Amino acid sequence: MSAFVRPFKDETHEFSLEGDTVGLWVSQQGVGHVGLTYVDPETGGVRILDLLGSNRVRDEAMAWSKCEKQYLYAPTRLSELDRKTFPGYIANVAVNAKELDFGIDWLGSIGSFDSDGFYCPKGGEQGLTCATFVSEVFRGWGMHVVDETDWPLNTEEGLRWRTELVASLRRNGKTPEEQIEAIERFDPVVRLSPAEMAAAGTQDSGLWPMGAQAVAALAAGVVADFAKAYRPTPPRVTTAAPVQAERPTK
Amino acid sequence: MQLYSPNFLGADGYVGGMDLIRYAELDKPSVARHDRHYQYAFRSDEMVATEVDLAGLVSQAAVRCAGVGNVQHFIGLGKPRLARRVAVVGLSPTKSADADPFWLAHVNDSEASTSIKSLTATINTLLAQLRARGPDSIDLGRVARTAPNAEHLVTILRSLYAWRDRVAGWDDLQSFARRNLAERGFDAAALMKGLDR
Helix, strand or coil, X not given: CCCCCEECCCCCCCCCCCCCCEEEEEECCCXXXXXXXXXXXXXXXXXXXXXXXXXXXXXXXCCHHHHHCCEEEEECCCCHHHHHHHHHHHHHHHHHCCECCEXXXXXXXXXXXXXXXCECCCCCCCCECHHHHHXXXXXXXXXXXXCHHHCCCCCHHHHXXXXXXXXXXXXXXXXXXXXXXXXXHCCCCCCCXXXXXXXXXXXXXXXXXXXXXXXHHHHHHHHHHHHHHCCXXXXXXXXXXXXXXXXXXX | CCCCCHHHCCCCCCCCHHHHHHHHHCCCCCCCCCCEEEEEEEECCEEXXXXXXXXXXXXXXXXCCCXXXXXXXXXXXXXXXXXXXXXXXXXXXXXXXXXXXXXXHHHCCCCCCCCHHHHHHHHHHHHHHHHHHCHHHCCHHHCCCCCCCHHHHHHHHHHCHHHCCCCCCHHHHHHHHHHHHHHCCCCHHHHCCCCCC
């Protein structure tokens, strides 16, 4: 298991104001998902912030029971000052950005968060994914985690992802069909995957902004860690003889 | 109509809607209605009453007289979310002319606390002012150019990062901060990473 990606439910790891105040969590539900976790500067409680396919920005207290399901946590390596201040900014985003469109126009969405956490999309922008949402929250605080100009366009993996994403959104039934069709038609497809965002977000800020190749290598590690942490249970095999039904006596 | 004792006036001399919430918290239902609040604003003999819903109390149209005193009061009570809402919907023009907002007081005090709470108060009061009164209301020229509080200074720059093209003096303050912090022995490059993009 990588040092920077581990299951949430780790008894040796505790959230504290002196330690981690902002982290990322990643799951493999649907086509994969990533969100932020942060320590509320007002209450000291741990909260999660993420963008859902239903266009809702979810901000809620961390439910530790969820950690028994398949999530991995990745702590950030922020400076001491950013550890103290970034949660305050995230809290503003949580208050001021309740809804925003889910979409795959990453390049058009750059800089779409105001300093006070209001989502102010530029004209023609189609929205964010869970991963680009996280990236933009970092960017709103002046932290450029990834270099989006270095990402490849219309890769086979990206196009396959778009097809799976569209199918997933239709299955969930919470995204307007018109919006799904816009995603289906959008070109070029530039994908920042949840694993890539989690991997890049956990690196020392001295390495930011990170290019696609470096991030891809780290992201492969996140995917591998996930497989190790949540190995599927093998099917039970039994060699017991089948019980013979009793024949009714006459 | 029985009005409030002078002790419950907001610091700016206005009785704002937030004072009514204070009454509710003090369990004085005879003053604060259960689910509807009346906001009274008065100066001298003039009194204007606006009926608002509890939910609407924090709407922009309703609370125009929430003074900086009230914002500070709620921060002091440990209710920064309420303070943020109060500040968002309006800052008293009379009060804000007299007192430095939190963020400015913090950055100009080299001994100011740099706890999470204090830095968060800088973020919240700055962004609340920005949202309520616009970028023109942010006077970065009032940030001390001698030995400003380093952590609050960088926090202000980051808080205004997305507005840097619209807040006058942001570029100058950013340049000043890099020089000043480096001269004072701080790792300016690390503290301000990303702010030069």
